[in-house]
Each structure stands twice: as structure tokens, then as C-alpha cells.
Amino acid sequence: MQNAVEPTADRAAIQYVPYARLARSPLNVRGKAPTGIEALAESIAQKGLLQNLAVHELKERAKSPCLGVCAGQRRLAALDMLYEQGRITKDYQVPVLIVSEGEAVAASLIENREREPMCLADECVAFRLLSEEGKTTGHIAALFSIPEVAVRRALKIANLAPVLLDLLRDDKLDYEQAKALALADDHATQERIWNDAINAWQRRPAELRAAITREEIDTRDNALAQFVGLEAYAAAGGRVRRDLFSDDEHAGYIEDAELLYRLASDRLIELSQTVAAEGWQWTECRTRYDAMEIMRHGRIASTTRKPTKKEKTELAELIAMRDNAQAELDAYYDDDSEPDEARQERLEATATAATYAADQYAERFETFDPEDMKQAGAFIYLDDEGRVCIERGLVRREATPGALASASPVGSAIPNAVRAPKERPLHGEKLCRRLTAHRTAAVQIELAQQPGVALAVLMQRMIPVVFDDVYARSYIDHAVKIELHTSRDALVSNADDMAGSVAWKALEGERAKWARMLPRRVEELLPWLLEQGEDVTSNLFAFCVAATVDGISSADRPHAVNEVANTLAVDLSRYWKPTRAGYFAHVAKDQIAAVVSESVSPQVAGELRGMKKDDAAATAELRMTDSGWLPEVLRNREVPERVTYGYREDDDEEDGVDTGAEADELSETQAGSGKEDDEPH
Structure with a gap:
């Protein structure tokens, strides 16, 4: 038994005094109310008072003066609780070390200041010893007023190989790593996984956990496991590697995928x-x-x-x-x-x-x-x-x-049909608008350099409007959106890093060039245009068409601007770079690691997982700026399907299709099919 203070020469022995003589000392330096008294009282009731109190005589005119407790306030409070509950009497013998009044403050300060918290590994092993004595997890939990799951977790840590417990004691293995290694039940596997993890990134908890469960199914991410349920799987004889350290009660790893x-x-x-x-x-x-x-x-x-x-x-x-x-x-x-x-x-x-x-x-x-x-x-x-x-x-x-x-x-519009599960968007709406703004700027500058294509793009939008009797049944949104307003402000508002892009600088250079050439007054514009040569008007026309192209989208889906980009063979990697401000700061750290793993190496990605988000984003930018990598939004070059409502007149003539009710029925079918015809309408 360790005393609260070193024994003095004249009063070295521990004495036993009745509980009734004890009182709180005014010299106790702990002013904050003690906590955890219920658990301590239960422990004293079952095991007795294992550590003596430090006391000094209070100045009283009595044959047996009260003893002030200067070190052991929590133990005294627990004894008070037991007395109030009738579980001890006034005669209950309490071990004390009597010190002088001059030593009382020092004794109180030493006990409260110099006490060292118990090592995690030792605490877990102590729980295991209690369990081996026959104590249930419920009994241990009640003894220390902690949840049963905390006891089970401690016992799991105590099951680590002795060499790993020693590393935990020496702070060469942290708690998160210990939790991951505890997934393996046998010491040989635990030691092998740890010793095989040569590099620092391999010893990260996620990597250790993955090494142990490489051939197993994580129940939290598997649809079959969610459908069957762990209880049904276990009842059928399947083995589950439980993850006691997860707050998800269904967390675990299934070993028998076939079952x-x-x-x-x-x-x-x-x-x-x-x-x-x-x-x-x-x-x-x-x-x-x-x-x-x-x-x-x-x-x-x-x-x-x-x-x-x-x-x-x-x-x-x-x-x-x-x-x-x-x-x-x-x-x-x-x-x-x-x-x-x-x-x-x-x-x-x-x-x-x-x-x-x-x-x-x-x-x-x-x-x-x-x-x-x-x-x-x-x-x-x-x-x-x-x-x-x-x-x-x-x-x-x-x-x-x-x-x-x-x-x-199946593609037809049936309101109550069960829809396919909605996939999680890899990129949110704001990031999609940011990225597609850069895509639009890249298409604009390349389109501005090809007047012939610019003319065709504009005519593709104009002709169905002018010839509405011919194209009335065509869904016009497969053509790129061009209206008489510039998309310049939209590019900047959706991408605050636009000013630094190659495409934007080129566009602004073109804009400044034409602004210097154009007349200042609007009434002079038409005469000026009529005086210019074809090279000036065609290039100015291309720039104006390009400046009105709007390809910004809030989702990663097929877009009409891709048809222009494909026609121009735009290489978006020339105009967009994966930077911290432009991409990495707007996605989760796991996505940053996935991108770096894809473009650089899994090892570098592993290093990022141990960093803070800002540091990981900055490191990814250094590694990736000149990689040529593009996010899925910019890799997607799909164009919308061309959908036609109704029927073709040439089909009418050949097959004798009535233009009445039968045509209406056919119209509905075609509208649902989304199937592209061989000829334009």
C-alpha cells in the first residue's frame, strides 16, 4: 500500500480510526467538488479502502479531537455516501496517516499534483485480470461506472500481443493503431501485420485495418450485408469479425462471401x-x-x-x-x-x-x-x-x-415506376458550376478562333427557330445554348479562380483588342461594320458568338457544349489545372487521396490521409498541378440525346400512318424512347 506522503519520523505508522472522527480539513487545497463518487463508493463497499487518508488533528477541546482529511477528499466523500446509505457505521475503521498541521498543506498538494494517470495498457490488462477472476463485464462496468462497451473494448485491447502492449506502454503504438490491430484475434497475425507495415503510412489505422480485413466484406458498405443482416448471417454459421470500436452497432467484417x-x-x-x-x-x-x-x-x-x-x-x-x-x-x-x-x-x-x-x-x-x-x-x-x-x-x-x-x-415517363437508386454525386452543385465555367471559357476561346465553326454553331440554334414549321417537333436543347447576353459575369461568379486561367486571360485579351477597334458610339456601329473587310467581321463574329455560349451546369451530366468542344477537339487540360483553390479545397479528404492515388501513387495518397485537410490539399496541388488530370465533370464529353416528339412526314407517306389518334399514340411512344432517328427533323 502506498501512502499519500512519506511517513515522518515520529508518526510513521498507519493507524485505524473510526469513521466518526473524520472531517474535511480546511487545509485541503482541492477546491473543486469531487466527481465519480458513486463508483468509488461502490468500489470501497466491495474491496474496502485500499489507500489510506492523510489527516491532521483539528484544534478542538475534546478528549478525541476530530481528524481533518487533508489528502483523500474523494475517499472521504465516498465514505460519507456509504454512511448515508446505511452501508457503514460510525465505528467503521479507516486507515489514516496522521501528519502535523504544518505538513497538511504539503500532503494535500503532493497527492493532488503529483498523481500520475494510469497507463492505458495497464488499465486494460487490469480489466482482463478482473475478467479472469470471474467478474462479468457488467460487474466491472458497474464497479467503475462506465458503459459495458467500454469494458469490452478494454478487454479487446488487452488481447493484443504482449510485445504490442509493451509498445503501447512506451508510446510507440497509439490507441487508434491498437484499435485497428485488435481486429485480429490471434497474436501471430497482429504481430505480422505490424511488422509488415514498414513505412509510416502503412501503420496508419486505416491501412492496418485494411490489411487485416483484405479478403472480408465491410458490412457498412455492402448492400447484401445490409439486406441479410449480421444476425441472420451469424445464425447460418457465418463468422463475423466485430469492430467493437465503431459506434455503429452493425459494424463488422463478413468472412464468408459465398454464404x-x-x-x-x-x-x-x-x-x-x-x-x-x-x-x-x-x-x-x-x-x-x-x-x-x-x-x-x-x-x-x-x-x-x-x-x-x-x-x-x-x-x-x-x-x-x-x-x-x-x-x-x-x-x-x-x-x-x-x-x-x-x-x-x-x-x-x-x-x-x-x-x-x-x-x-x-x-x-x-x-x-x-x-x-x-x-x-x-x-x-x-x-x-x-x-x-x-x-x-x-x-x-x-x-x-x-x-x-x-x-x-422502359424509358417512357411512368410516374409511379420504381426509380433506380439515386447515386451520390461525386461533386456538389457549386463545384460542378465552378468546373463547367472553366470548361465554357476553354470552349469560348477556341471557338473565337474558328469563325466557320462559330457560324455553324449559331445557325444550329437559329434555324429551328426560324423554320419552326419544319422543326417544331424537335427538342432543341440538344443544341448549345446561345442567347443575346454575355456569359462573362456568370463565369466569374461561379469560379472565383477564373481570373488566373489561361482561357480567361486569352478571352480578356481578345475583348480588349476588339474594344480598342470598335467605335465609341452605338449609332456608328453599323456603318463601321459595313466598312470592314471579311477577315475583321468574321473574327469579330466568332468572338461574339463565343462570348455568348453558356455551358455552366450544376451537375455532371451530358451537355450540349460538349458537342462544340468535341468539334473543336478542345484539350481541357491546357486550360484547367487541379489546384488547391480550384478543386482540392472543395472536396473531401478521401477524394483528394483517391485522385492522388490515381494520378501519382497509392503511397503518396496514403501519406495524405494522415494530414489535415488544408495540408493535404496543398500537398496534392504540388503533386498534381502539371499532371494533366481532369475531374469527371471535365472528362465527361457526352452530349444529350436528340429527342423528337411526334412522327415524320415521310414515314406517313410510306406506311400510311394516320395523323389522328394513331399519330398521337406514336408521338407518346417516341417521346418516351429517347431514340435518335436516322434523319434530321
Whole structure:
């Protein structure tokens, strides 16, 4: 037993005195109220007082004066609690070391100032010793007033190999690394993983965890695991490597992927039998959504029944929840402040769940004709979150001609059809507008240098407007957007780093050149133009067309400006560089690491993961500025599909298609198909 102070020559022995003689000393230097008294009282009740108190005699005229406790205020408070609870009496013997009044302040100061916190490794090992004595985790948790999960986590750390525990004691292994290594149950694997991690980046917790679970499935990111559930998987004999250090109660790693797949397939087959009982000719199951496979099918017509008053109210509430969740997520994407990955995941999960709930509720109102159902079927599949989705009313291409005649392409607008799971946007709306502003500037400067292409681009937009009787049924948005306003302000407002770009500097140089040549008064403009040669007017025309091109977009999707970029063979890497201000400061640190891993090396990416966000962004800029790498938004050179509403007159003449009701029906089918015809309209 260690005393609170060194024993003095005349009073070296520990004495036992009745609890009734003890009182709080006015010389105790700790003024702050003690905490954790309940746990300490419980410990004293079960184990006794393991450490003596330091006391001094109080100045009283009594045969047995009270003893003031100058060191041991928490222990005295715990004894007071036990006495109030009737668990000890006034005669309860308490070990004390009596010091002089002059030594009292020193004793109090030494105990409160010089006490060294217990080493984490030693504390975990102590918990293990209690467990080996037969104490349950619940008993240990109650003894120290901590959650049971904290005890289980400590026991997991205590299971580390002795050599690793020694490293933890010597601060050569930190707690986060210990948590990762604790995923492995055997000491040999723990030591091998640590010793194989030669470089500093390999010893980061995420890398250690990945090395241990390389062949296993992380339940938090796997749709099948979410669908089957850990309990069902474990009940079937599957082994789960639990991650006790995650706040997610479902966190863990599945070792038997084949068993997981079989359990998911069996459950989907059971669900498909329920769907087949509705009257469908066939049903098929998929463990994931395959848009291309489903799009190869037609779809029979459906009707939507009117919901009841109660159903309308419930659906309205679900839609409101969905819209609010999506609005919060959009607000987060538009916020340029430091990314909060935990908040982003929470908002995305809430928005996805709310959308799914609204879609599932609305699905109940869709009905099909029983006769049509005999020639059609349904797909049962899982979305990215492991939720069951059903696509009903699909017709196979090899089905009977009658069925195909009444079937519309899957792409047609059916309001209550189950939509494909919405993918998380890799880049938020603000970043997309920033990047596409740079794309627009690059297209503008190259277009300004080719008058012939500029003329064609403008005419492509003008002709369908002028010849509206010929092109009235064409969806004109496949052409680049050109209006009589300059997009100059929009470029700057959406990309605050625009002033430093190569394209912007070239555009502003061209603008300044033409501004010097143009007449000052607007009434002089037409006469001046008529006097100029063809080279001047054609180049000025190209610059003006280019300056009005607007290719800014809030999402990464096919865009009409890409057709111009492809025509001009614009190399966007000449005009845009991956810089801290222009890109890395606007994405999460994981995305920075992914980009560097793709363009530089996984080793360098690993080093970034241990840095703060700003440092990682600055380092990535140094590594990547001249790499030629482009984000997905700028790599995407797709153009929108050309969609035509209605029918072609030459088809009318050849096939005798009536221009009445049959034409209207054909118009609806073509509008849904999104299929490009061989000839322009």
C-alpha cells in the first residue's frame, strides 16, 4: 500500500480510526467538488479502502479531537455516501496517516499534483485480470461506472500481443493503431501485420485495418450485408469479425462471401414468389440494379388509382419529409465550408431513406390489367443500401407481338415506376458550376478562333427557330445554348479562380483588342461594320458568338457544349489545372487521396490521409498541378440525346400512318424512347 506522503519520523505508522472522527480539513487545497463518487463508493463497499487518508488533528477541546482529511477528499466523500446509505457505521475503521498541521498543506498538494494517470495498457490488462477472476463485464462496468462497451473494448485491447502492449506502454503504438490491430484475434497475425507495415503510412489505422480485413466484406458498405443482416448471417454459421470500436452497432467484417450471397439469393427468391403470386408471367431476382438490362425490356401500360383521403395525407407527409431531407443535403453540397464527412453520410442516408419511403408508398397506387400481366413480369433487386426494389410490368423482347404492341419502352415517363437508386454525386452543385465555367471559357476561346465553326454553331440554334414549321417537333436543347447576353459575369461568379486561367486571360485579351477597334458610339456601329473587310467581321463574329455560349451546369451530366468542344477537339487540360483553390479545397479528404492515388501513387495518397485537410490539399496541388488530370465533370464529353416528339412526314407517306389518334399514340411512344432517328427533323 502506498501512502499519500512519506511517513515522518515520529508518526510513521498507519493507524485505524473510526469513521466518526473524520472531517474535511480546511487545509485541503482541492477546491473543486469531487466527481465519480458513486463508483468509488461502490468500489470501497466491495474491496474496502485500499489507500489510506492523510489527516491532521483539528484544534478542538475534546478528549478525541476530530481528524481533518487533508489528502483523500474523494475517499472521504465516498465514505460519507456509504454512511448515508446505511452501508457503514460510525465505528467503521479507516486507515489514516496522521501528519502535523504544518505538513497538511504539503500532503494535500503532493497527492493532488503529483498523481500520475494510469497507463492505458495497464488499465486494460487490469480489466482482463478482473475478467479472469470471474467478474462479468457488467460487474466491472458497474464497479467503475462506465458503459459495458467500454469494458469490452478494454478487454479487446488487452488481447493484443504482449510485445504490442509493451509498445503501447512506451508510446510507440497509439490507441487508434491498437484499435485497428485488435481486429485480429490471434497474436501471430497482429504481430505480422505490424511488422509488415514498414513505412509510416502503412501503420496508419486505416491501412492496418485494411490489411487485416483484405479478403472480408465491410458490412457498412455492402448492400447484401445490409439486406441479410449480421444476425441472420451469424445464425447460418457465418463468422463475423466485430469492430467493437465503431459506434455503429452493425459494424463488422463478413468472412464468408459465398454464404452471404446464398442467403441473399434465397431471400430474394422467396420475395419473388410473393410477387409472382400477383399474376405475373415471370419474375427474376438480381442482387444489384442493372439499368441496361432493365432498359432492354418493354413495359405494359398501367393505371393509377386514386388514393384515399388518409393515403393522400400520409403520402403528402412522406413527400414533405423527402423534400426537406433533399433540401438539407443540397444545402450541404452548396456550402463551401470545411467538409464534414460524418454529416454528409448522415444527410445522404436520410435523403435516400426518405425518397425510398415515398416511392414505396406511391407504388401501391399503380395497377395493371390482369390480361397484360400474363405476358409481362417483374424484376426484384437490391439498391445500394440493401433495400428491396421491384420493377413491375416489364416485357421481354422475345415476347409475343401482341404484348410488344401494347408495351412502351422502359424509358417512357411512368410516374409511379420504381426509380433506380439515386447515386451520390461525386461533386456538389457549386463545384460542378465552378468546373463547367472553366470548361465554357476553354470552349469560348477556341471557338473565337474558328469563325466557320462559330457560324455553324449559331445557325444550329437559329434555324429551328426560324423554320419552326419544319422543326417544331424537335427538342432543341440538344443544341448549345446561345442567347443575346454575355456569359462573362456568370463565369466569374461561379469560379472565383477564373481570373488566373489561361482561357480567361486569352478571352480578356481578345475583348480588349476588339474594344480598342470598335467605335465609341452605338449609332456608328453599323456603318463601321459595313466598312470592314471579311477577315475583321468574321473574327469579330466568332468572338461574339463565343462570348455568348453558356455551358455552366450544376451537375455532371451530358451537355450540349460538349458537342462544340468535341468539334473543336478542345484539350481541357491546357486550360484547367487541379489546384488547391480550384478543386482540392472543395472536396473531401478521401477524394483528394483517391485522385492522388490515381494520378501519382497509392503511397503518396496514403501519406495524405494522415494530414489535415488544408495540408493535404496543398500537398496534392504540388503533386498534381502539371499532371494533366481532369475531374469527371471535365472528362465527361457526352452530349444529350436528340429527342423528337411526334412522327415524320415521310414515314406517313410510306406506311400510311394516320395523323389522328394513331399519330398521337406514336408521338407518346417516341417521346418516351429517347431514340435518335436516322434523319434530321
